[in-house]
């Protein structure tokens with residue numbers, strides 16, 4: 001089974017979406033199930049409703065999970081396993097308070113060395129522990145650091161080797177008995193029989209901790225890992241969650257199609273013979289092991305190119321955009337000159353608005369009368385002949401106001417094409433100018 005494990009603590013960004021896509025694709029390629037696990041262990045950081053938002057986005061992107069679980073539903077199991085580790089002396093009760101730990105952290109910072117837990121409570125006798133528990137002193141549970149190095153091979157990045165010092169004796173159960181991220185994640189990956197974890201490389205340092213947890217529990221089935229290189233912004237810096245481009249919601253609002261975003265994120269850091277494809281097609285040729293090890297750079301121009309390609313594939317554009325079908329031909333004209341759905345919409349909606357500027361106001365009035373007071377010719381050439389003759393307008397003074405009458409823009413599509421597309425409702429449109 002593969003899994004996508006979002007935390008409901010913020011908006012979905014493209015890095016998360018890319019992780020979801022790759023897990024989905026590999027699950028389909030292997031004929032394994034795709035689980036979505038909402039990682040709601042951190043009550044303070046959870047944001048109400050984010051889980052539903054994430055699930056709705058997955059549906060929009062057609063990344064349909066076989067099942068959805070909430071990590072909090074397994075808290076009792078996490079607690080039982082923490083108890084098991086305590087009983088096996090692989091974990092210990094820690095009474096160090098935040099103030100004490102913060103001092104140690106500060107000290108380590110000053111001395112420019114990484115902070116590690118001092119090991120203080122590991123050496124408490126069982127009598128001392130009993131006593132402090134009786135006094136109701138708050139405590140956490142820490143797992144003991146491993147005795148040997150933790151080694152693993154990442155499917156993308158190769159071999160890793162972490163020392164016990166790097167893994168450290170870290171907290172697995174908080175004061176309120178909720179599990180920490182690493183503990184819940186390591187156990188759930190085991191419970192759901194996850195075969196491969198694909199996630200962002202920001203989790204790389206968590207991997208030895210999670211392996212150590214399962215080793216301590218005696219789970220010996222190997223779970224493989226693939227950590228995806230980060231996505232950089234156009235300046236080559238780490239794409240921050242706060243940048244617009246990084247937000248999936250923002251990209252959708254800007255009029256990028258889900259199909260184009262998926263296509264783009266699969267292509268990012270990959271090279272295939274084909275550049276434009278669907279999710280289903282990608283399942284045929286995607287190869288996780290061929291992903292570039294170096295960070296991928298976000299390129300909005302490439303995304304626009306793919307968006308244009310996917311927009312061309314929309315069969316019934318007016319229906320897709322929610323407009324009356326009589327506008328199909330006009331919408332197609334706008335599509336040819338737009339990079340996003342939002343641009344098409346803006347161009348289309350401008351058609352029904354009042355004129356924007358007065359440079360050709362007089363010419364517009366003359367042409368308006370000419371259009372409203374006569375029957376429209378079938379062909380644009382005949383129409384143009386008549387209008388030129390009756391109004392003696394020509395060149396820029398004919399085409400610009402005419403285009404403004406039609407679509408409220410001085411520049412843009414060929415008037416001939418617009419005339420043909422708009423003839424059935426041209427008079428209605430012209431009246432609004």
Ligand code: GLU
Pocket residue numbers: 004005006007039185198199203
């Ligand atoms: N909940 C983690 C996150 O949203 C994912 C952890 C994982 O995939 O193991 O970053």
